Amino acid sequence: MIMPATKTAPVADVPPLLACVTDDVTAQGLHRLAGERGWPDGAVRCGDLADAAALLARMRTPPLLLIDLTGTADPLADLGALAEVCDPDTRVIALGTVNDVNLYRDLREMGVEDYLVKPVAPEALAAALDRAPEPPRTADGDGTEETARLTAVVGARGGVGATTVAVNLAWLLANAHHRRTALVDLDLYFGTTALALDLEPGRGFREALETPGRIDGLFIERATVRAGERLFVLDAEEDMDRAIRLVPDAVDLLLEKMCQSFERVVIDLPRDALAGGDVAKSAGDVILVGDLSLAGMRDMLRLREYLSKVAPDTRQHLVINRVGLLGRGEMPRGAFEKGIEARVDLMLPFDAATFMDSANKGKAAPEVARKSKAVAGLADLARRIDPPAGAARTGGSLFGRLLGRKAA
Numbered sequence: 588m589i590m591p592a593t594k595t596a597p598v599a600d601v602p603p604l605l606a607c608v609t610d611d612v613t614a615q616g617l618h619r620l621a622g623e624r625g626w627p628d629g630a631v632r633c634g635d636l637a638d639a640a641a642l643l644a645r646m647r648t649p650p651l652l653l654i655d656l657t658g659t660a661d662p663l664a665d666l667g668a669l670a671e672v673c674d675p676d677t678r679v680i681a682l683g684t685v686n687d688v689n690l691y692r693d694l695r696e697m698g699v700e701d702y703l704v705k706p707v708a709p710e711a712l713a714a715a716l717d718r719a720p721e722p723p724r725t726a727d728g729d730g731t732e733e734t735a736r737l738t739a740v741v742g743a744r745g746g747v748g749a750t751t752v753a754v755n756l757a758w759l760l761a762n763a764h765h766r767r768t769a770l771v772d773l774d775l776y777f778g779t780t781a782l783a784l785d786l787e788p789g790r791g792f793r794e795a796l797e798t799p800g801r802i803d804g805l806f807i808e809r810a811t812v813r814a815g816e817r818l819f820v821l822d823a824e825e826d827m828d829r830a831i832r833l834v835p836d837a838v839d840l841l842l843e844k845m846c847q848s849f850e851r852v853v854i855d856l857p858r859d860a861l862a863g864g865d866v867a868k869s870a871g872d873v874i875l876v877g878d879l880s881l882a883g884m885r886d887m888l889r890l891r892e893y894l895s896k897v898a899p900d901t902r903q904h905l906v907i908n909r910v911g912l913l914g915r916g917e918m919p920r921g922a923f924e925k926g927i928e929a930r931v932d933l934m935l936p937f938d939a940a941t942f943m944d945s946a947n948k949g950k951a952a953p954e955v956a957r958k959s960k961a962v963a964g965l966a967d968l969a970r971r972i973d974p975p976a977g978a979a980r981t982g983g984s985l986f987g988r989l990l991g992r993k994a995a
């Protein structure tokens with residue numbers, strides 16, 4: 588049975604497609620197609636564009652929409668209204684009775700995948716659906732790569748500001764991007780992430796790495812320390828008298844569990860912990876932080892090459908921090924980039940006032956100096972790691988373009 592679009596309960600599961608058409612003949616053809624392709628009940632509905640909009644306002648948008656423009660006085664404006672209630676990724680195929688090349692052109696220009704003039708044979712419908720491109724994969728929601736949630740921050744040399752970058756990145760993901768974020772400090776003896784946020788390190792991190800069987804959701808909840816509504820810190824200040832008897836794969840297991848509990852996980856990763864490449868392989872992104880010194884160049888190059896070898900699928904982001912601190916002792920950017928055989932992604936200025944204030948107050952830099960250039964750079968980095976939905980996902984789709992135009 589073909590359901591009317593408006594007289595149903597909200598749809599909980601997202602079907603692969605939603606078809607909303609005004610006439611019985613097209614609906615029956617689609618219904619047959621639904622049977623052949625195993626679309627769930629409710630994927631084919633009777634209704635016009637307004638009915639489709641009302642329905643879509645109550646459900647998560649399917650990746651593909653088939654909508655009927657029949658009876659719509661101003662299809663372009665009404666499609667704009669539909670975009671308000673849909674995900675920007677969604678691909679749209681339109682049907683209608685108006686056989687006008689200008690309308691076809693306008694719709695295509697807006698990002699509609701195809702426009703079919705009714706009556707449409709079921710084979711033509713099937714072919715149009717098959718031609719519609721897949722929406723791009725994102726780091727969110729169902730069917731996503733878990734690795735995309737994990738970002739490791741590594742200093743190419745000691746003291747270049749890796750912890751500063753990790754702490755502020757995690758803070759921005761939690762507070763500016765509204766992601767439930769964990770900040771993990773894998774320097775169990777000398778880690779400073781908790782200190783940077785004026786927190787006491789939690790308890791249980793060492794035990795977890797020595798007895799990974801204990802790592803579960805409850806452990807994570809107990810061992811992490813909360814730094815605001817969405818930021819959780821896992822950090823330790825272990826006694827140097829006691830060596831940690833790290834059980835193989837414990838870190839992997841810990842990070843896997845953390846990825847299940849949080850939307851984003853940022854690891855402050857000591858260089859030594861990179862050896863073996865396991866964490867780097869699990870991470871979707873690695874941020875290498877360095878400086879414009881000769882030794883910094885050598886180590887950035889070595890780390891880059893190592894990462895490219897052991898974790899070729901991991902995205903590398905090269906950050907030069909404290910630019911200006913070394914004055915004339917700094918290499919020019921061009922020479923540095925030549926030396927590391929890659930472009931630097933971000934240069935963060937030396938800004939003693941901001942970071943001293945941040946350290947003294949135990950607050951993230953964006954909290955103490957929202958307008959500083961260094962904070963703007965860190966915000967840029969956060970956007971690279973967690974791009975805004977529109978920027979990452981528009982990909983030329985109808986709603987992506989419409990929403991993008993609106994935001995501009």
Ligand SMILES: Nc1ncnc2c1ncn2[C@@H]1O[C@H](COP(=O)(O)OP(=O)(O)OP(=O)(O)O)[C@@H](O)[C@H]1O
Nearest residue numbers: 742745746747748749750751909936937938939942
């Ligand atoms: N852009 C910057 N401008 C000024 N000071 C900075 C900047 N970035 C970091 N700092 C300061 O530099 C010092 C070292 O930073 P941080 O602890 O983040 O480095 P690190 O690479 O993690 O060091 P370690 O190798 O000891 O782990 C800190 O005092 C921090 O506040």
Ligand SMILES: [Mg+2]
Nearest residue numbers: 749750751779
């Ligand atoms: Mg550090």
